[in-house]
Amino acid sequence: MAGASPHSRGVALIGSGSAQAAQVITNHQLGQRVETSDEWIRSRTGISTRRVSSPDQRLSDLAADAGRSALEMAGWSANSLDLVLLATSTPDDLFGSAPAVQAALGASNAVAFDLTSACSGFLFSLVTAAQYLRTGAMRRALVIGADQLSRFVDWDDRRSCVLFGDGAGAVALEASDDDGLLGFLVRSDGARGGVLNLPAIDSDAPLADDARHRRGGYRPIEMNGQEVYKFAVREVPAVLECLLERCAVSPETIDWLLLHQANQRILDAVADRFAIPRAKVLSNLAHYGNTSAATIPLVLDEAVRDGKIQPGHLLASSGFGAGLSWGAALLRWQGPA
Ligand code: UT7
Secondary structure, three states: OOOOOOOOOEEEEEEEEEEEOOEEEEHHHHHOOOOOOHHHHHHHHOOOEEEEOOOOOOHHHHHHHHHHHHHHHHOOOHHHOOEEEEEOOOOOOOOOOHHHHHHHHOOOOOEEEEEOOHHHHHHHHHHHHHHHHHOOOOOEEEEEEEEEHHHOOOOOOHHHHOOEOEEEEEEEEEEEOOOOEEEEEEEEOHHHHHHEEOOEOOOEEEEEOOEEEEOOOEOOOEEOHHHHHHHHHHHHHHHHHHHHHHHOOOHHHOOEEEEOOOOHHHHHHHHHHOOOOHHHEOOOHHHHOEOHHHHHHHHHHHHHHOOOOOOOOEEEEEEEEOOOEEEEEEEEEOOOO
């Protein structure tokens, strides 16, 4: 394995990849199901289409495809990986889908596990993987954000179904003397968690004569959109501001704002708060909607492959969502050697 000296304390972002769900669903199609319109959805969210997995497309397939494309960009063999970390709230298997991804990739030397933190999952996973690399315990990690919220969306609830889509994105991370994670802040507030949930079903069943058990299963997504919106426009600028101050970085030096893709109005509000020109705000909401843990690596990969993000560029990233959970990271893209 190439890259770092035994005492390196940094992490470098070397490669990115992504994978799309098979079906494109338009606003017009949603209008056939619920009372909504293309005009309402586009003006309130910025979303025109979203991707929805076909019934035979598993979460682990999407995640493995994204991971494979990040490995290809990095020029790494799968068996050089020490860690496969899968951020998801929608595993194929509640015991974890990362091992299935590890097997599909042939990453036989890597430990693989899931991390669940809704739409903050990728950011939290990136930071988590970086800790293993910084301590010298590991050298190479593949961090994947993948979600299939289409399995849990209430397709008859117009207040939430228009927002979400499926997808996967990945980043190849390596221990390095040249640090690409300049700083981070991560936050949780479970006391406010009731505004966005994918809750377990509340029902029980007989187990024996004098015992009952709680049944497994989940209800569809429940969301108070206005409260989530207020949370996002309050906390995302605050956590970014705190991080920029801590790292002594001024907003003008940021090349790209790499935010969780939830609503174009949220992206614009954050950019305006820091007087960052709209042209520096990465956005692919129009085509994908909110793919939860996948949004940040998906839009990152698109921008890298479009040639927007160049080696050395400074990225201010923030993820936020259910939990409530949120955080920010200041990243420098290195790219493949
Ligand atoms: O990762 C985090 C995931 N969640 C989010 O990011 C959600 C953040 N919140 C939002 O993005 C916005 O709050 C929404 C897009 C969900 C809603 O936009 P809004 O501007 O906050 O609309 P609203 O909830 O205040 O609703 C305004 C009106 C209501 O009608 P009345 O009561 O004024 O007659 C809604 O019933 O719009 C109605 N409405 C719709 N109309 C047509 C709500 N959803 C729809 C719809 N089509 N899909």
